Amino acid sequence: AQSVTQLGSHVSVSEGALVLLRCNYSSSVPPYLFWYVQYPNQGLQLLLKYTSAATLVKGINGFEAEFKKSETSFHLTKPSAHMSDAAEYFCSGSQGNLIFGKGTKLSVKP
Amino acid sequence: DAGVIQSPRHEVTEMGQEVTLRCKPISGHNSLFWYRQTMMRGLELLIYFNNNVPIDDSGMPEDRFSAKMPNASFSTLKIQPSEPRDSAVYFCASTPGGELTDTQYFGPGTRLTVL
Numbered sequence: 001a002q003s004v005t006q007l008g009s010h011v012s013v014s015e016g017a018l019v020l021l022r023c024n025y026s027s028s029v030p031p032y033l034f035w036y037v038q039y040p041n042q043g044l045q046l047l048l049k050y051t052s053a054a055t056l057v058k059g060i061n062g063f064e065a066e067f068k069k070s071e072t073s074f075h076l077t078k079p080s081a082h083m084s085d086a087a088e089y090f091c092s093g094s095q096g097n098l099i100f101g102k103g104t105k106l107s108v109k110p
Numbered sequence: 111d112a113g114v115i116q117s118p119r120h121e122v123t124e125m126g127q128e129v130t131l132r133c134k135p136i137s138g139h140n141s142l143f144w145y146r147q148t149m150m151r152g153l154e155l156l157i158y159f160n161n162n163v164p165i166d167d168s169g170m171p172e173d174r175f176s177a178k179m180p181n182a183s184f185s186t187l188k189i190q191p192s193e194p195r196d197s198a199v200y201f202c203a204s205t206p207g208g209e210l211t212d213t214q215y216f217g218p219g220t221r222l223t224v225l
Contacts, residue, residue, distance in 0.1 A: 032211040043114070043201055043216030044153075051211070090153065094210040097166075098143075102152040 002027045004093045006101035014109045019063075019078040021104045023091030026072065031095030033074045035065055038088045038103075047089070050074060061085070081108045112136070114217035116202050122223045128190040131220045134183055135204030143214065144177055144187050145201040153201075159185065160208040192224045 007022040036044040048059025055067045091101040115134040143158040157167040159179045179185040199219045205212035
């Protein structure tokens with residue numbers, strides 16, 4: 001069965017440091033992949049979406065993700081964390097059905 | 111443009127009572143999704159509609175839950191009778207087309223507390 005796994009329920013970085021949030025998918029055929037962000041007391045918002053057009057996908061707020069078929073991964077990165085990036089991030093995959101990862105809460109220390 | 115609208119934003123009720131959550135999707139969107147979010151289980155897809163027709167309700171936890179979409183601009187999620195374990199944040203989302211590969215636009219959620 002298709003699954004999406006986010007490694008690490010909580011990641012803490014210092015302001016200005018690299019952000020790396022991990023996501024692996026389990027599927028024989030690469031699905032559509034998404035990263036969503038949820039700020040406190042709000043709904044999820046799309047950060048970026050992979051549709052097989054390009055393996056490196058750029059999203060909003062300086063985030064990007066690289067699709068690596070050999071590693072079945074779609075990790076989210078940002079070169080320099082900002083305090084406003086503190087939120088929960090969800091990886092999601094769609095291939096016949098729609099599945100969300102458990103989420104990773106990102107904390108940014110000043 | 112107005113996004114997805116959900117009401118109420120907060121609901122506190124007692125066990126055994128009926129609860130109705132409401133959602134207005136973005137105008138022109140063809141698909142509507144209901145999710146439940148808890149600390150233990152994360153975000154779960156409960157049911158989704160395409161052109162007002164339920165497509166997949168396999169995520170609905172049990173018969174106490176029901177969802178309707180009488181027209182393109184309104185949907186309800188009803189729990190009857192409610193139980194404490196139903197306490198969660200319920201999100202509604204809509205998409206422009208009928209594909210699960212479309213970007214989802216989420217509402218702000220309804221925080222339900224069942225005492």
